[in-house]
Amino acid sequence: MTPAPIDLKIVDERLEIVRQAIADLRSIAAPDLAAFLSDRRNAWAADALLRRAIEALFDATRHVLAKTHGRGGLEYREVARLAVELGLISAGPSGEAFLRIAGFRNRLTHHYDVVTPSEIFAVVRDHLPDLERLSDQLRQTSARLCLPEQR
Numbered sequence: 001m002t003p004a005p006i007d008l009k010i011v012d013e014r015l016e017i018v019r020q021a022i023a024d025l026r027s028i029a030a031p032d033l034a035a036f037l038s039d040r041r042n043a044w045a046a047d048a049l050l051r052r053a054i055e056a057l058f059d060a061t062r063h064v065l066a067k068t069h070g071r072g073g074l075e076y077r078e079v080a081r082l083a084v085e086l087g088l089i090s091a092g093p094s095g096e097a098f099l100r101i102a103g104f105r106n107r108l109t110h111h112y113d114v115v116t117p118s119e120i121f122a123v124v125r126d127h128l129p130d131l132e133r134l135s136d137q138l139r140q141t142s143a144r145l146c147l148p149e150q151r
Contacts, residue, residue, distance in 0.1 A: 006067045006146040011139065014060035018135045021053035025124050036121045043117035046124050047108065053131055054105040057138070064088055064142050076102040088141045089134060097130040 028045055030036035037043070058076055061083050066072040069086055080102040082088075084095035104123065107115055 003070045004067050006064055006142050008146055010063050011060045011142045014056040015135050015139055017056035018053045021049045022128050022131055025049050025128060029124055033118055033121050037117055043120050046120045051108050054101055057135060060138055068145055076105055089137050094133055098134055
């Protein structure tokens with residue numbers, strides 16, 4: 001794949017999906033597990049919203065990797081690893097969170113039968129800031145890497 005200019009419209013559209021999903025997740029957040037589980041639809045909604053946010057974040061990252069480094073068609077863990085290695089996402093806590101999110105996405109998609117409502121509750125309670133931080137970093141990196149006339 002040949003590097004080309006980043007399409008900030010694509011990145012922004014995908015990251016807007018992340019932002020909206022996080023807002024929707026916060027609207028169904030509960031003060032504790034019992035309250036979350038009191039309506040079983042909460043876990044189903046949170047599962048779908050988390051999956052959508054993660055997919056959109058990785059789609060935006062794939063776009064930036066393809067356009068800036070000619071790297072396309074990558075698996076989720078490879079996207080996260082390369083994004084950190086190539087400086088799209090900072091190393092350390094953010095990079096580690098991105099790798100964990102890739103693994104969680106794979107569990108949601110391929111091992112959905114073992115992801116429990118209490119695990120989904122814990123992710124919503126504890127890890128939405130990780131998604132926000134990664135989304136913000138990718139937005140800033142994309143803007144920095146795109147051509148001046150594209151901004």
